[in-house]
Amino acid sequence: MFLDRDGVIIEDRSFVSRPDEVRLCANVEDMFDLAVRRGTAIVLVTNQSGIGRGYYGWEAFEAVQARMLALLGERLRSAAPLIHATVACPHHPAEGMDGFRIDPMGFRKPLPGMIDFALDRLALDRRRSIMIGDRDIDVAAGMKARLHRSIQLLDGFDHLRVVDSASETQLRRPMSEPVSAFLSRHVFAD
Template sequence: MADVGGMPHPLIEPGLWVERIGDRVFPQHLPALFLDRDGTINVDTDYPSDPAEIELRPQMLPAIAAANRAGIPVVVVTNQSGIARGYFGWSVFAAVNSRVLDLLGDHGVSVDMVLACAYHEAGLGPLAISDHPMRKPNPGMLIEAGKRLDLDLQRSLIVGDKLADMQAGRRAGLAQGWLVDGEAAAQPGFAIRRLDDGDDLAGLLPAIEALGRDNGS
């Protein structure tokens, strides 16, 4: 726990936030639902930095609810280059992220872990690292969550609004992902599904529910 700006934050290194949310206990070797944050869970306002402006994307609420019901961990993995660039600090990220979690809670859904990577080649000081292993499209955040929650990454799913999210999922060993406002595609060993509107949830929700059934939930 690092002290940044007078407030303690769950930083395990200068540019990596790893926070366990809530106290749910999960059996070993469960799959997870990995979610990007900005543009996936909430509307991306281009480096979100004002909690009052946070607005959820309602399309993701049924997916998070399905994972909660199935007993599957929900893990947020988000790049935060705005911190690296000096636009805002970890305290602002904490306030915005808290608002996202509160809004989700207002809808009766929750996440279990949040990981954020602030490293970027255009960053300042110790955050100025190009192609850091934790920054998507690299798989570091997914692998870190996998170690901490003892996850089965091969059966896990990822939803994001950028190809970097899909690439991170593929590199972490996941079999498929859903691309918000994107096109379906196939890569070796990895399938990208589209998630443009509520109709596309017809594929994602059964996939989440099947993970729960596989684990006896």
């Protein structure tokens, strides 16, 4: 399972660069709980142009990551590694500083480079993998990588856009249905 970070795991607060800015998205623990119970590998693929624009550095990115993992561990009461790998792209074609405008690996989403890199390095099966993000570029990266399915969070985990090679569907969670049941049926369905 490939996840975007900002807007999926943590609230997208525009260039989060300090641990005290980290707030987990509502119901994210339900997704992680299901993934951990199923033994699903979780890979974070995140555009981090704030690095390339000079807003913050890799150390700040790592501090935010550490805080995110600590908060997830507290919510899930788990010491197990929740994220198996993180691939981050610091480049931005228009606003990146020198050395950060050209993306030689094709990592910046909507390109599939980060996903392809992780699939190769971790020997994951693309036909069984999914991408979850909050933007069109996340869905595009998942589809370009030929993953089984890409899911866009339109309103947190309550309204999903599900895309595969044959179809596109929008789904709304009935208020009476627990988030975990909704995700189990639509995100983790085979």
